[in-house]
Amino acid sequence: MTVSIKDLTIAVVGATGAVGTEFFRIAEQRYAQLPKIKALASSRSVGKRLTVGGRELVVAEATEDSFAGVDIAFIGVTSEVSRRLAPAAVAAGAVVIDDGSAFRMQDEVPLVVPEVNGADVEWHSGIISIPNCSTTPLVVAAHPLHSVNPIVRIVAATYQSVSGAGGAPMVELREQAQDVLDGKPAKTEAISQQIAFNVIPRIDQFGEDGYTFEEQKMRQETQKIMHAPTIRFSATCVRVPVYVTHCAAVNLEFESPMSPDEARQLMREMPGITVLDDPAHDAYPMPWDVTGTDDVFVGRIRQDTSHPNGLVMWIAADNLRKGAALNSLQIAEELVARNCLKPDRAKRVKSGAGS
Amino acid sequence: MTVSIKDLTIAVVGATGAVGTEFFRIAEQRYAQLPKIKALASSRSVGKRLTVGGRELVVAEATEDSFAGVDIAFIGVTSEVSRRLAPAAVAAGAVVIDDGSAFRMQDEVPLVVPEVNGADVEWHSGIISIPNCSTTPLVVAAHPLHSVNPIVRIVAATYQSVSGAGGAPMVELREQAQDVLDGKPAKTEAISQQIAFNVIPRIDQFGEDGYTFEEQKMRQETQKIMHAPTIRFSATCVRVPVYVTHCAAVNLEFESPMSPDEARQLMREMPGITVLDDPAHDAYPMPWDVTGTDDVFVGRIRQDTSHPNGLVMWIAADNLRKGAALNSLQIAEELVARNCLKPDRAKRVKSGAGS
Numbered sequence: 001m002t003v004s005i006k007d008l009t010i011a012v013v014g015a016t017g018a019v020g021t022e023f024f025r026i027a028e029q030r031y032a033q034l035p036k037i038k039a040l041a042s043s044r045s046v047g048k049r050l051t052v053g054g055r056e057l058v059v060a061e062a063t064e065d066s067f068a069g070v071d072i073a074f075i076g077v078t079s080e081v082s083r084r085l086a087p088a089a090v091a092a093g094a095v096v097i098d099d100g101s102a103f104r105m106q107d108e109v110p111l112v113v114p115e116v117n118g119a120d121v122e123w124h125s126g127i128i129s130i131p132n133c134s135t136t137p138l139v140v141a142a143h144p145l146h147s148v149n150p151i152v153r154i155v156a157a158t159y160q161s162v163s164g165a166g167g168a169p170m171v172e173l174r175e176q177a178q179d180v181l182d183g184k185p186a187k188t189e190a191i192s193q194q195i196a197f198n199v200i201p202r203i204d205q206f207g208e209d210g211y212t213f214e215e216q217k218m219r220q221e222t223q224k225i226m227h228a229p230t231i232r233f234s235a236t237c238v239r240v241p242v243y244v245t246h247c248a249a250v251n252l253e254f255e256s257p258m259s260p261d262e263a264r265q266l267m268r269e270m271p272g273i274t275v276l277d278d279p280a281h282d283a284y285p286m287p288w289d290v291t292g293t294d295d296v297f298v299g300r301i302r303q304d305t306s307h308p309n310g311l312v313m314w315i316a317a318d319n320l321r322k323g324a325a326l327n328s329l330q331i332a333e334e335l336v337a338r339n340c341l342k343p344d345r346a347k348r349v350k351s352g353a354g355s
Numbered sequence: 356m357t358v359s360i361k362d363l364t365i366a367v368v369g370a371t372g373a374v375g376t377e378f379f380r381i382a383e384q385r386y387a388q389l390p391k392i393k394a395l396a397s398s399r400s401v402g403k404r405l406t407v408g409g410r411e412l413v414v415a416e417a418t419e420d421s422f423a424g425v426d427i428a429f430i431g432v433t434s435e436v437s438r439r440l441a442p443a444a445v446a447a448g449a450v451v452i453d454d455g456s457a458f459r460m461q462d463e464v465p466l467v468v469p470e471v472n473g474a475d476v477e478w479h480s481g482i483i484s485i486p487n488c489s490t491t492p493l494v495v496a497a498h499p500l501h502s503v504n505p506i507v508r509i510v511a512a513t514y515q516s517v518s519g520a521g522g523a524p525m526v527e528l529r530e531q532a533q534d535v536l537d538g539k540p541a542k543t544e545a546i547s548q549q550i551a552f553n554v555i556p557r558i559d560q561f562g563e564d565g566y567t568f569e570e571q572k573m574r575q576e577t578q579k580i581m582h583a584p585t586i587r588f589s590a591t592c593v594r595v596p597v598y599v600t601h602c603a604a605v606n607l608e609f610e611s612p613m614s615p616d617e618a619r620q621l622m623r624e625m626p627g628i629t630v631l632d633d634p635a636h637d638a639y640p641m642p643w644d645v646t647g648t649d650d651v652f653v654g655r656i657r658q659d660t661s662h663p664n665g666l667v668m669w670i671a672a673d674n675l676r677k678g679a680a681l682n683s684l685q686i687a688e689e690l691v692a693r694n695c696l697k698p699d700r701a702k703r704v705k706s707g708a709g710s
Contacts, residue, residue, distance in 0.1 A: 153661050157512030157604035159554050159593065173552075174536065181533055197528075197597055198643040199514050201604070201655055201669045206634035210615065210657025210667075219660065232661035236604035236669065238514065241596050242552055249512035249556070249591035260565065279561035288553040300556055302565025305574065306508050306587035312565075314556045314591065 014076035015039035064088035090126035133323030245287035285316035361388035369431035370394035419443035445481030488678030600642035640671035
């Protein structure tokens with residue numbers, strides 16, 4: 001008998017957060033029959049009622065004992081909580097799909113965007129990580145190009161929405177914007193600086209090399225997911241006053257020249273990408289339009305006037321969906337399709353990944 | 356007798372616009388004694404009263420006949436109007452300082468940022484252009500570095516405020532933001548797309564190479580101002596929901612390596628730059644803080660992890676002040692200091708500029 005998603009028991013840790021909410025919304029849209037769902041969150045949210053696919057779920061506290069009988073545990077909470085709960089879930093026999101940065105760069109943890117490196121789910125040891133929501137759109141767009149003409153250097157500048165930092169910053173942006181419109185000072189709590197009518201060129205803490213952790217993560221994760229540890233990479237990650245959807249201006253340098261037309265064609269053939277690139281009709285991806293969709297959108301594709309082997313493009317994706325919840329569900333589907341719910345470390349040697 | 360600004364008659368075309376307003380504000384702050392000022396605008400604004408330095412000015416219509424007795428005419432209106440009025444002003448004996456793109460790339464027109472190429476005012480033929488407000492901060496920051504270690508390539512992604520498009524878009528951002536907060540659809544008029552809680556990866560029209568005119572202008576103007584026609588250049592210009600101050604994430608590639616410390620030192624020694632770069636204290640330039648100041652602010656200076664000769668930085672400047680009105684006034688001061696109110700084409704050959 002073939003196992004399918006509906007036969008599984010799935011735990012969602014962070015069920016009341018921004019990503020958890022989007023997770024349930026996508027599951028409702030994606031599956032005719034939902035799996036059995038355990039909605040878990042911190043003690044603060046215990047007893048809250050959620051309606052998913054017509055069923056009522058009561059939120060329970062996420063503890064080390066929450067995972068008996070669970071096949072897949074999605075964890076979309078802080079890295080601290082994830083470090084405590086993920087090993088307990090694995091010990092109880094679940095596969096953990098983790099949205100945080102706690103395990104991503106560990107050698108024994110596959111870091112997976114199914115369109116790019118779906119086969120990497122085969123060598124998990126119980127935990128699979130999903131990338132930072134700023135990394136995912138970039139690797140989806142870069143992958144079909146890199147497959148025919150290796151990328152040697154990436155320079156990116158991001159335009160990241162506040163929901164990348166969670167639900168509270170979304171409320172804060174709204175409140176700050178109203179305060180500024182009313183001529184009042186903006187209150188900062190969830191985000192360290194005013195974000196309304198401002199941009200903040202800093203996401204996460206600073207590393208010793210002057211790059212932020214967010215920028216370092218984009219580099220390391222891109223290299224790991226694409227199995228391309230030698231790609232040279234530099235990002236500047238910037239928060240902008242947008243609720244949902246991350247964008248990036250990206251310069252890609254290839255081993256040899258690639259025309260914009262070839263790039264468009266390769267990306268059009270790739271599942272999960274929408275090429276929206278029609279200057280004559282003023283068509284390019286913007287957060288307000290992309291929010292709520294599943295694809296990675298690419299536009300403004302042009303020859304890089306500063307490098308003969310370069311292309312420049314503009315990439316946008318809903319950071320709560322493809323950047324988090326949808327990618328997690330696609331990994332679950334990949335695990336089911338490849339019959340990999342049980343760990344199989346032996347396969348890792350074959351894949352050569354994680355380098 | 357030495358001529359000074361207070362001895363001149365200055366016409367301001369576009370006196371009621373965003374740049375004109377800032378022009379008067381800076382003049383009040385900068386000069387103990389103001390020059391004689393003629394406030395000119397379109398027929399729509401005729402009769403409006405402005406108070407500048409305690410004096411009341413009545414706005415007159417800007418026509419070809421407005422420039423008798425004028426020493427310097429600042430023109431901060433559309434390129435169409437500028438093409439009509441600038442020659443008339445020159446014919447009347449004025450030096451035109453033009454804020455638009457109409458004349459910038461003409462061989463006989465110096466394009467000037469005084470800190471970078473002030474000497475270029477010496478070979479004007481009646482018209483001096485100031486650069487696009489996205490170009491100015493970049494060349495100010497790049498110049499002291501380029502002087503000791505030539506820059507060979509620049510990759511920039513901008514975060515440009517709506518005031519770069521004029522006063523109406525500032526009102527529109529405010530109205531759109533309130534509509535969105537109230538759950539109503541945003542109305543677009545001054546800007547072709549919704550800008551509130553959105554970003555727009557397109558400024559000005561598209562060129563045939565896929566770059567916008569704004570992006571092409573940044574390339575051409577940077578090369579002209581820096582007298583460096585071989586600098587390879589690529590920009591992605593993006594509008595963000597910010598009222599005032601343009602920012603840019605910039606990757607600079609030099610002929611040989613330059614350390615972040617050396618770059619900071621060189622920029623600290625340059626008039627017109629404030630280095631605000633202290634990760635330990637979460638200090639970097641942001642529009643909300645930079646607006647209303649005169650300097651170009653630079654932060655996030657770090658070694659480019661994608662190139663051994665590269666530096667990455669974050670540049671911000673008030674686009675209405677240093678990006679427009681202040682730069683115009685500094686050119687007027689340069690003209691006075693160098694005694695160049697009368698055209699002197701002969702000097703151009705010596706300078707070798709404009710290539």
